[in-house]
Amino acid sequence: MSQPAPARPLSDSTASSADTSAASSSASSADSAAPASGAPTAAELLDFVRRTAADRELVDSLPLDPEGRTWVRLEGPGGSEAWLIGWPPGTGTGWHDHAESQGAFATARGTLTENALAVRLPASGWKTLELADGLDRSRRLAEGGGRAFGRHHVHEVLNESPDTHAVSVHAYYPPLPLIRRFSRTGAVLRLEQVERPEDWQ
Numbered sequence: 025m026s027q028p029a030p031a032r033p034l035s036d037s038t039a040s041s042a043d044t045s046a047a048s049s050s051a052s053s054a055d056s057a058a059p060a061s062g063a064p065t066a067a068e069l070l071d072f073v074r075r076t077a078a079d080r081e082l083v084d085s086l087p088l089d090p091e092g093r094t095w096v097r098l099e100g101p102g103g104s105e106a107w108l109i110g111w112p113p114g115t116g117t118g119w120h121d122h123a124e125s126q127g128a129f130a131t132a133r134g135t136l137t138e139n140a141l142a143v144r145l146p147a148s149g150w151k152t153l154e155l156a157d158g159l160d161r162s163r164r165l166a167e168g169g170g171r172a173f174g175r176h177h178v179h180e181v182l183n184e185s186p187d188t189h190a191v192s193v194h195a196y197y198p199p200l201p202l203i204r205r206f207s208r209t210g211a212v213l214r215l216e217q218v219e220r221p222e223d224w225q
Contacts, residue, residue: 064103068172069104069128069196073130097109104196104199105197130171140163141213145176199221200221
C-alpha cells in the first residue's frame, strides 16, 4: 500500500513523479548505506564535535563579531570538513541541506535551536514544494549537547538568545559539495540558492 508523499512540488515545479515519491521517506537506501571503507561514520563525527566543543582553549580562541557569524576551518577526522562557528545573539543559518554529506554538530557555548524537516527532498527538478503536516522537528542543544544527521538533512540552526553569543563545532563527510538554501512560508518551501565550497571558504 503506497503512502502519500509528504512533500510535493507546486505548479511551477518540473519534478517528476519519481522525484516526488522519493520525498515520501525521511530514510532511504542512500541515507542508510554504510560509509566507504575508512570514512568516518556519523557516530565518529558526533564524537569529534563533542570532544572539540569541550576544548576550552580552542573555543576561546575564536574571534567573535557582534554583528555576524564567524568561523574557523578545523581538521576533521578521516578527511571530513569541520568548522568552529560563532553565533551572535539572534543569528541563524536559514533553511538548508548538505547534499550527499552526513554530519554532526555540538554546542560549545550558549544554546542553539535546530528546526528540521523529517523528509528527504527531491534532488532536483523543483523550485517550490508544499510540505505535509507533521514533518517539523525542533530541539534545543545547550552547552555540550550535540546531534548527528544523515545525508539530505534539511534544517535551520538558530541562536535565539537576545544577549548571549553561542559557539558550536560542525563536521561533514564527505566534505560539502554544495549547500541548497531555502526560504519557507508556512508549508511552502522554495529553493532560493545553491552554494558551492568557493562561496564560503
